[in-house]
Amino acid sequence: MTAATGEPVLWNEAELAEFRRMTLVWGITVLLLLPILALLGYFMRLYQSGAFSGMRAEWFYAVLTLHSLGMVGTWFVGSMAGVSYLLLKYARPSLGVSKFAYIGTLLGVLLLIACTLGGLFGTGWYFLYPLPLFAQGVWAPWATFTFFLALTILGVCWTVWTLDMLRAIAQRYSLGAALGLNYLAGKSGPELPPLILITTVSLIVSLSGFVAAVIVIALFAARALGVNVDPLLMKNLTFFFGHDLVNITMYLGIAMVYELLPAYAGRPWKTNRVVALAWGAVLFLVLFAFFHHLYMDFAQPTWIQKFGQICSYLLAVPAGVVSIFGTLALVYASRMKWTLASTFFFLGILGWGIGGIAAVIDSTVEVNFHFHNTLWVPAHFHTYYLMGVVLIILGFIDHTGKELSGLEEKPSLSKLTTALLLIGGYGFLFMFYWGGVHSVPRRYAIYPREVMQGTFYARVAVGFITLLLVGILLYLWETGRRCLKALT
């Protein structure tokens, strides 16, 4: 194996086998978590449709918290594990650190399950200050402590993992080269794989997000000790962290597509000046786009809100337009080999585009007046998650499972799986969008009389989610089988 720089990367077979094994372990863990967390989402829509009228609403919020944090965490580690595996071609990430991150992630997930399902901790993923500290008797102090302990463990493990991957890239590339500055300067070499460029940008951003999370947790601790903290600062920092983490997951997924889709299309997809400029712009813009989460916080000065809208608009251009246009150009008139993996990569990019458009619409202040905290919000982020990065990561796991097991896929089953995921997924999302347009609020366990139509939309969504779950189960059966074969 040689690096793009022409220098050999020293991996012996035993090391490679061990790393592949670890990647499969990550992949299988993601595949196990997917149906569990998806069922939690199913439960929530069932609850909103009135199926569990005798159950305490606190369960809805506890499940909401676990579902949201669990999904965001699962796909983040899924994308990190995927990119880490693909980096083997160019760099030497540490296997030990990957194992450390795995153990930490498992521990964090267990603690999250304990505090939500065991302790009914139900603040939502954003644990907006100072709600976790004022449970009103719904959850016990131990649940709050466990929640923050889980976040701390996950944060530490993922920060170390992020730093290690940066270290691995730094061993082969200078920072300027890894960010594609030579392309911007008009030089042709050294050649930089898009995977390295996008991963470097994403890891730097995720580091900043983790630091923001550290500050948030420290300020929560200060509040617990009696120091009043500015709620506006806390909300800014929380969304700095949350928005970055979600975006980074998406970008790491895109990095995988840049790396793997060319092999299916039979064409190269190389870094050029436009790509380098686009991802350089992402590095700057993504740090400020999160302001669109605070449009309704009128204590935030107007110029920040305007800046947030401008950054949100601009962010769509480099990452979204360049990558979507690049994908279409790569596939157009090519001898594309359509497998489950390549189909998922392609559909994932399109899902990202669709969700991105919905996000840009919502990031317009005037529109946000109407859509803020309605079902439009989960609609757009579920679009670029479920129909975007989730498909890409599932595609990667399928690609890797096939590569390592040697088991071929059944085209008819792949088509059925894809059809079920598309119909179920977009049908489920459509009911979110429809609810948002009709002012149905998000995060309501039971809809009040004024927005009772939300109950009907939830019932329709339940039907689509059933199709989606069947699709997921078919995928798990096929891909899980291949991954297990490769592992054993």
Next chain:
Amino acid sequence: MPQSSYLVPRRNMDRRASKFRHRIRPLRLFCVAWLAVFLLTSAGDAFAEESFGKPSQEPPNEDRYIYKRIPDVSVTTASGVQSLSSIWRDKPLLLTMVFSRCAGVCSPFLRSLNSAISDAGGLGAHYRVLVLSFDPQDTVADIETMAATLGVKSNADWIFGVASPSDIKRLAAVTGFWFQWDQASEQYDHPSVVVAIDRGQVVRMLAGASVPSASLREVVQELRGKFVASYALAGKVAFRCFEYDPHSGRYTLDWGLALMLLPGMCAILATAWVFAFLPSSRRKRSLL
């Protein structure tokens, strides 16, 4: 209600008791017992009427009372009886409650309010001030004396008045105000609060031993119809992102914003450290 009006002086009770000691009859004993119970109950009622609300070391929490509708109570002033709504209908109102026998915070508080109003301006043009006594013993003359002492008796935009105990309690209930009679000091324990009322609703509350000019200026901005998006709540808040300057109506950056810059700076420094200093197989260890 005067505390003493419901109580029989102790020496009178003792004298009556000594008479009864010599000629006790069952019927009389019953009557005396009944009278004693009645008097004690009445005395308890008298104490209850002297106090209202739950005493607290903390100032009333504005969050709990904001936008509460003010009851339309009757206020008796030197000009006669008028409804509170007739006072706030023309202009917004700053309401504060004091008592004339106060040997503590009332007079200094009113002086600081007067001083802050002089500084903020707009009295008469944009708002008026109502100083209401919550002490049932206070008369219009008592409260007018306070106006004279403050030097605002001739100012029509300073209104001094009294109200019935039940009306005072209704007002106190929607503004978080409380008062408790302390027999030892013969004084009321109570918070010092200015309640800004616009169109019959609580729009702001300022609590504390004095009224800071800057805070009152914010309130006046609001009463003028200007939207003040952010202001400091009672108690210190660490790391505020922005500070509102009521003089200019602008925001200034505060230390919290420095914390907002920290994540990005840490990420840049950590990346630079990783690329510049960690062992590398690159021939050149340059950052770029």
